[in-house]
Amino acid sequence: MNYNAALYIRLSKEDENKNNTNSESVENQKNILTEYANKNDYKIYDYYIDDGYTGTNFNRPSFLRLIDDINNKKIDLIIVKDLSRFGRDYIITGYYLEMFFPSKNIRFISILDNYDSINNINEYMPFKAIINDMFSKDNSKKIKAALRIKQQMGKWVGGCTPFGYSKDVNDKNHLVVNYEEAIIVRKIYSLFLSGYSINKIKEYLFNNKVKTPTLIRNNKKNSKYSKEGYWSSTTIKTILKNELYTGNLVQNRRCRINYKIRKLKNNNRDEWIIVNNTHDVIIDKEDFDRVQKIFKEKNVIKKNNKNNYLLTGFITCFECKKRMSFQKNKNNVYLICNTYKKYSKQRLCSSHSNNYKKIEKIIINKIKILMNHYNLNVEINRKLLLLLIKKIEVHSDKTIDVYFNFKNPCLSL
Numbered sequence: 001m002n003y004n005a006a007l008y009i010r011l012s013k014e015d016e017n018k019n020n021t022n023s024e025s026v027e028n029q030k031n032i033l034t035e036y037a038n039k040n041d042y043k044i045y046d047y048y049i050d051d052g053y054t055g056t057n058f059n060r061p062s063f064l065r066l067i068d069d070i071n072n073k074k075i076d077l078i079i080v081k082d083l084s085r086f087g088r089d090y091i092i093t094g095y096y097l098e099m100f101f102p103s104k105n106i107r108f109i110s111i112l113d114n115y116d117s118i119n120n121i122n123e124y125m126p127f128k129a130i131i132n133d134m135f136s137k138d139n140s141k142k143i144k145a146a147l148r149i150k151q152q153m154g155k156w157v158g159g160c161t162p163f164g165y166s167k168d169v170n171d172k173n174h175l176v177v178n179y180e181e182a183i184i185v186r187k188i189y190s191l192f193l194s195g196y197s198i199n200k201i202k203e204y205l206f207n208n209k210v211k212t213p214t215l216i217r218n219n220k221k222n223s224k225y226s227k228e229g230y231w232s233s234t235t236i237k238t239i240l241k242n243e244l245y246t247g248n249l250v251q252n253r254r255c256r257i258n259y260k261i262r263k264l265k266n267n268n269r270d271e272w273i274i275v276n277n278t279h280d281v282i283i284d285k286e287d288f289d290r291v292q293k294i295f296k297e298k299n300v301i302k303k304n305n306k307n308n309y310l311l312t313g314f315i316t317c318f319e320c321k322k323r324m325s326f327q328k329n330k331n332n333v334y335l336i337c338n339t340y341k342k343y344s345k346q347r348l349c350s351s352h353s354n355n356y357k358k359i360e361k362i363i364i365n366k367i368k369i370l371m372n373h374y375n376l377n378v379e380i381n382r383k384l385l386l387l388l389i390k391k392i393e394v395h396s397d398k399t400i401d402v403y404f405n406f407k408n409p410c411l412s413l
């Protein structure tokens with residue numbers, strides 16, 4: 001049989017740094033694979049090269065192209081130098097080798113492992129995949145441990161420096177004050193301490209054309225509002241709550257869930273690594289503590305005054321997709337678009353004001369009908385809504401889109 005072979009090549013950054021011997025280089029892998037294909041008379045359909053991609057993640061451009069070409073029946077043989085080139089995640093590698101490729105009639109050859117799926121010796125491959133997976137885990141543990149040690153020594157190991165500081169040109173693990181930014185940080189603290197609310201500070205900064213961190217640092221990824229010079233509450237709060245400005249290095253506040261998942265989780269305070277007096281102060285300790293005290297008091301008031309409506313947290317504005325907030329007005333409660341409320345002068349959205357009670361009634365009635373339809377007799381409360389509903393977009397009390405957590409995700413009520 002004449003095969004159309006895909007030659008798959010992967011090189012990660014770690015592989016590149018690991019040794020100088022070049023044994024994993026793209027060129028070297030290419031030579032080995034080409035020679036092998038020619039020797040066995042396999043027709044080379046194409047080379048699939050992922051340069052600079054880690055083996056634990058399968059979201060690599062050439063790998064995805066390879067899968068596409070399999071689905072379009074363009075290839076029926078994959079050749080790799082060794083299994084770790086293909087992937088370092090046991091579960092996903094196993095899925096491809098044992099389920100996906102056989103189901104598509106794809107032959108898989110790993111040269112250095114002496115593996116050829118046509119010989120059907122599958123006992124050894126899963127084991128090899130586990131070893132590759134362990135190697136990644138081990139690697140990520142070692143990197144983590146090295147980072148912790150640096151953090152405990154008071155060295156800055158983060159990528160982007162906190163607003164107000166830059167990396168020392170002579171020592172990238174040391175922070176130095178960035179004067180242009182530090183002036184803004186001090187201004188925010190002094191406004192807050194003189195009684196300005198977060199919203200008032202936002203307004204002040206915008207009216208006085210104080211550049212946002214996004215603009216100063218030319219950060220292209222951030223939101224379009226901050227690119228247009230609008231400060232967000234989150235940015236201001238983050239600045240007001242960052243102990244780093246008192247000269248103490250606070251790190252390890254967040255970490256990755258595990259070596260396979262890039263998502264970050266917040267660490268408990270006792271896991272934070274704090275080293276005192278590692279860099280110059282922007283805000284003195286006394287002022288910082290006063291700010292934290294104000295936040296604490298505000299939180300207590302907020303908790304006591306919180307309006308807990310049945311639909312709190314569900315309702316979003318159909319136009320800007322941001323949350324709507326509740327506004328009490330004598331006997332009525334109104335829904336108002338948050339973007340409109342925060343940036344009313346700039347007219348970033350319209351108020352989309354609606355009578356809340358009316359909308360609540362409509363939703364309850366519709367859910368009751370839905371429940372009856374399935375012969376379910378359950379009380380309609382927050383718990384049930386959290387299970388059922390993802391979000392509610394209010395256009396008017398005539399048009400309400402309800403997005404559910406299950407399939408058939410949107411019903412217009």
Ligand SMILES: [Zn+2]
Nearest residue numbers: 317320337349
């Ligand atoms: Zn809106």
